[in-house]
Amino acid sequence: xxxxxxxxxxxxxxxxxxxxxxxxxxxxxxxxxxxxxxxxxxxxxxxxxxxxxxxxxxxxxxxxxxxxxxxxxxxxxxxxxxxxxxxxxxxxxxxxxxxxxxxxxxxxxxxxxxxxxxxxxxxxxxxxxxxxxxxxxxxxxxxxxxxxxxxxxxxxxxxxxxxxxxxxxxxxxxxxxxxxxxxxxxxxxxxxxxxxxxxxxxxxxxxxxxxxxxxxxxxxxxxxxxxxxxxxxxxxxxxxxxxxxxxxxxxxxxxxxxxxxxxxxxxxxxxxxxxx
Amino acid sequence: xxxxxxxxxxxxxxxxxxxxxxxxxxxxxxxxxxxxxxxxxxxxxxxxxxxxxxxxxxxxxxxxxxxxxxxxxxxxxxxxxxxxxxxxxxxxxxxxxxxxxxxxxxxxxxxxxxxxxxxxxxxxxxxxxxxxxxxxxxxxxxxxxxxxxxxxxxxxxxxxxxxxxxxxxxxxxxxxxxxxxxxxxxxxxxxxxxxxxxxxxxxxxxxxxxxxxxxxxxxxxxxxxxxxxxxxxxxxxxxxxxxxxxxxxxxxxxxxxxxxxxxxxxxxxxxxxxxx
Numbered sequence: 001x002x003x004x005x006x007x008x009x010x011x012x013x014x015x016x017x018x019x020x021x022x023x024x025x026x027x028x029x030x031x032x033x034x035x036x037x038x039x040x041x042x043x044x045x046x047x048x049x050x051x052x053x054x055x056x057x058x059x060x061x062x063x064x065x066x067x068x069x070x071x072x073x074x075x076x077x078x079x080x081x082x083x084x085x086x087x088x089x090x091x092x093x094x095x096x097x098x099x100x101x102x103x104x105x106x107x108x109x110x111x112x113x114x115x116x117x118x119x120x121x122x123x124x125x126x127x128x129x130x131x132x133x134x135x136x137x138x139x140x141x142x143x144x145x146x147x148x149x150x151x152x153x154x155x156x157x158x159x160x161x162x163x164x165x166x167x168x169x170x171x172x173x174x175x176x177x178x179x180x181x182x183x184x185x186x187x188x189x190x191x192x193x194x195x196x197x198x199x200x201x202x203x204x205x206x207x208x209x210x211x212x213x214x215x216x217x218x219x220x221x222x223x224x225x226x227x228x229x230x231x232x233x234x235x236x237x238x239x240x241x242x243x244x245x246x247x248x249x250x251x252x253x254x255x256x257x258x259x260x261x262x263x264x265x266x267x268x269x270x271x272x273x274x275x276x
Numbered sequence: 277x278x279x280x281x282x283x284x285x286x287x288x289x290x291x292x293x294x295x296x297x298x299x300x301x302x303x304x305x306x307x308x309x310x311x312x313x314x315x316x317x318x319x320x321x322x323x324x325x326x327x328x329x330x331x332x333x334x335x336x337x338x339x340x341x342x343x344x345x346x347x348x349x350x351x352x353x354x355x356x357x358x359x360x361x362x363x364x365x366x367x368x369x370x371x372x373x374x375x376x377x378x379x380x381x382x383x384x385x386x387x388x389x390x391x392x393x394x395x396x397x398x399x400x401x402x403x404x405x406x407x408x409x410x411x412x413x414x415x416x417x418x419x420x421x422x423x424x425x426x427x428x429x430x431x432x433x434x435x436x437x438x439x440x441x442x443x444x445x446x447x448x449x450x451x452x453x454x455x456x457x458x459x460x461x462x463x464x465x466x467x468x469x470x471x472x473x474x475x476x477x478x479x480x481x482x483x484x485x486x487x488x489x490x491x492x493x494x495x496x497x498x499x500x501x502x503x504x505x506x507x508x509x510x511x512x513x514x515x516x517x518x519x520x521x522x523x524x525x526x527x528x529x530x531x532x533x534x535x536x537x538x539x540x541x542x543x544x545x546x547x548x549x550x551x552x
Contacts, residue, residue, distance in 0.1 A: 022376070062372060062379035068387045069348050076344065095396060096338060096369050097423045097489075100298070103338035111344045120371060122398045122418055124425020142398055147373045149400020152447060153440065159433040164440065171428060213373075 002115055002138035003179060003204055006087060007230040009055040014272060015265045016221065018056035018089065019046065020208070020237025021078060022063045029247045039064075039074040040081075041250070046241050047081050049254040050261040056087040056115075056233055058206075079112060089206070089233075090117040093142060095127045102130035109134045116140060118184055118206070121168050125175065135178050138204060143168050143196065146186025146209030165192075166199075173200055182206055185224070187215025187234070194223035204231045210264075211239030217264070221271040229272050236264055278391055278414035279455060279480055282363060283506040285331040290548060291541045292497065294332035294365065295322065296484070296513025297354060298339045305523045315340075315350040316357075317526070322517050323357050325530040326537040332363040332391075332509055334482075355388060365482070365509075366393040369418060371403045378406035385410045392416060394460055394482070397444050401451060411454050414480060419444050419472065422462025422485030441468075442475075449476055458482060461500070463491025463510070470499035480507045486540075487515030493540070497547040505548050512540055 010016060023039045035041035047057065059078065064071035082088055090112065094104040108117040109131075116138040119128050131139040144154055144165040154165045162170070172181055183200070185193050187209035197205070207224050209215035217234070225232040243256035286292060299315045311317035323333065335354065340347035358364055366388065370380040384393040385407075392414040395404050407415040420430055420441040430441045438446070448457055459476070461469050463485035473481070483500050485491035493510070500508040519532035 024379075060372070060376050060379075062370070062376045062383070066379040066383040066387060068352065068383070069345055072345050072348055091372075093370070093372055093396070093399075094338070096336070096367075097421065100336050100338045103300075103336075103342040107338070107342040107344070111342060120369070120396045120398050122396050122429060123369075123421050123423060124428030124430065126423050126425040127421075128425075145373065145399050145403075147399060147402050149402040149404075152400030153398060153443065154400065156440070156443060157435040159435055159437075161435075164429065164432070167429065167432060 001136065001179070002087070003231065006055065006204065006233070007228070009085070009087065010230045013053065013055055014269055015053055015055055016225070016232055016234040016268055017054045017261065017265050018058050018206075018233045018235045019050050019054045019240055019261065020235050021046065021057050021059040022237050022241070023074070024063060025067070027242055029253055031247050031250055031253060037074055037077065039071075040077045043074070043078040044081050045250050045254050046257055049258040050240065051083050051086055053261045053265045054086055056089055057082050058089040058091050058235055060091040076112070087115045089140070090114040093118050093120045095120040095123050097123070098126050098130060101127050105130040105134060109137050116182070118142065121171075125171070132175065132178070132181060135180050138180050138182050140182040140184050140204075140206045141168065141172050143172070143183040144185050144189055144192055146188040146213050146215065150186070169196060169199060173203070176203070184208070186213070187220040187224075188213055190216060190219035190223050193220070197223055197226070201226060202231065204233070206233045206235065208235040208237070210234060211236045217267055218271050221268060234268070240264065277412065277455070278363070279507065282331065282480065282509070283504070285361070285363065286506045289329065289331055290545055291329055291331055292501070292508055292510040292544055293330045293537065293541050294334050294482075294509045294511045295326050295330045295516055295537065296511050297322065297333050297335040298513050298517070299350070300339060301343070303518055305529055307523050307526055307529060313350055313353065315347075316353045319350075319354040320357050321526050321530050322533055325534040326516070327359050327362055329537045329541045330362055332365055333358050334365040334367050334511055336367040352388070363391045365416070366390040369394050369396045371396040371399050373399070374402050374406060377403050381406040381410060385413050392458070394418065401447070408451065408454070408457060411456050414456050414458050416458040416460050416480075416482045417444060417448050419448070419459040420461050420465055420468055422464040422489050422491065426462070445472060445475060449479070452479070460484070462489070463496040463500075464489055466492060466495035466499050469496065473499055473502070477502060478507065480509070482509045482511065484511040484513070486510060487512045493543055494547050497544060510544070516540065
């Protein structure tokens with residue numbers, strides 16, 4: 001089960017950190033460009049520099065898909081580099097009619113063998129069911145996202161008084177018989193995160209939005225974790241993988257990445273009950 | 277502009293048919309399995325047998341993604357086989373925060389150079405804007421889909437009395453300054469299709485759900501087209517690409533596919549004002 005593995009990792013590493021592997025070739029330091037596959041070399045350096053601190057890695061599929069076959073080759077090679085002591089989350093936000101959604105679920109959970117993935121709820125239960133049927137995997141349903149556009153639909157109030165994202169949460173709680181469904185809630189909305197955690201005390205929450213997007217790490221941990229300060233995954237992408245400065249060697253880049261990750265995890269530990 | 281090209285094709289071919297290229301290796305007739313790339317050979321046969329009848333082809337990305345790099349190679353080879361007299365629609369239902377959505381838009385509109393694609397609205401405007409910025413392309417926003425799960429969220433009533441899909445339609449109409457945004461409405465909901473067309477007399481509507489999913493072609497054309505009986509794309513997938521029977525040659529398969537496509541287009545022409 002994903003959730004028990006996750007919480008074991010959170011305990012043993014004393015960390016909630018998930019590193020977003022959103023490798024943009026235009027932003028990768030020049031020191032990697034001499035490699036045949038700059039993206040793979042870049043990801044390899046990041047993984048090596050952070051795998052003791054991170055509980056999970058989350059490649060956003062868009063960053064690979066944008067370069068077609070070459071990008072997917074980079075994704076597959078990257079997945080081989082992630083140690084078993086870290087979980088893998090495919091951030092794809094997929095969702096389609098049943099027979100098609102089954103193909104996406106197969107792509108993420110069989111072909112690439114990710115431990116978890118993200119899905120979009122707009123089309124409803126039957127569009128997500130093929131993902132939920134993989135009981136060992138965890139499927140994160142978008143609930144309340146960190147971007148401004150969340151006001152357009154997610155935060156619209158329904159006739160029954162609830163907001164759309166609250167209706168999504170309710171449905172997810174009803175569907176989650178096997179305990180293999182989680183939700184995505186952005187760190188930029190701490191009040192709503194607190195309310196959601198109260199309504200769903202045991203659910204696994206994937207929380208992007210700290211760092212570049214401005215969410216507070218302290219509030220994220222206080223409001224987002226469960227009663228054991230677990231069952232939450234806090235994503236940091238750009239802030240860790242694109243440290244400032246010019247790097248003349250991969251070693252130097254790795255030290256900067258490791259420092260950023262360590263600073264994030266040390267800050268997390270301040271807000272977690274125990275310190276290693 | 278996509279819309280003017282579309283309507284020219286509808287006029288010249290007297291057809292609204294878009295063939296869904298959802299090649300499932302498990303369903304491809306055995307006659308294709310001797311080929312190095314059965315999916316490409318299968319798609320090639322379908323395209324050759326239907327390109328004079330169809331105005332567009334819509335590969336659902338899931339069917340290619342499920343097989344990873346091999347699948348994307350098949351997709352790229354398939355795209356090269358589609359003649360310029362047919363439009364290409366990437367059915368991906370993507371949607372993510374801005375910088376990520378930009379990557380998806382780049383994948384579909386630059387890397388693969390599709391003429392159009394589908395996106396999911398849950399995350400709101402900024403998650404779709406990178407797609408809308410490609411003015412020559414058409415981006416179809418999911419509005420009311422053909423599956424049962426549409427009742428879960430799409431058809432939920434909001435506090436202002438409108439249903440969620442109606443709120444999506446309103447936003448799309450407000451965003452559609454450049455005339456390059458369309459919507460997806462399932463053929464299985466003819467009454468709502470008629471209401472939507474009334475509220476959006478000029479928008480391009482992508483309509484899946486006839487054939488295997490049970491939508492009526494007559495109602496789809498009557499309610500889905502604009503005042504010139506244009507600006508609508510009617511998708512048929514499984515019904516055309518998987519004709520019944522065992523095929524001992526590719527020719528035989530192509531004749532069956534051509535018959536299915538021709539029957540669909542002839543039926544369309546009964547409901548369109550002019551017959552060729």
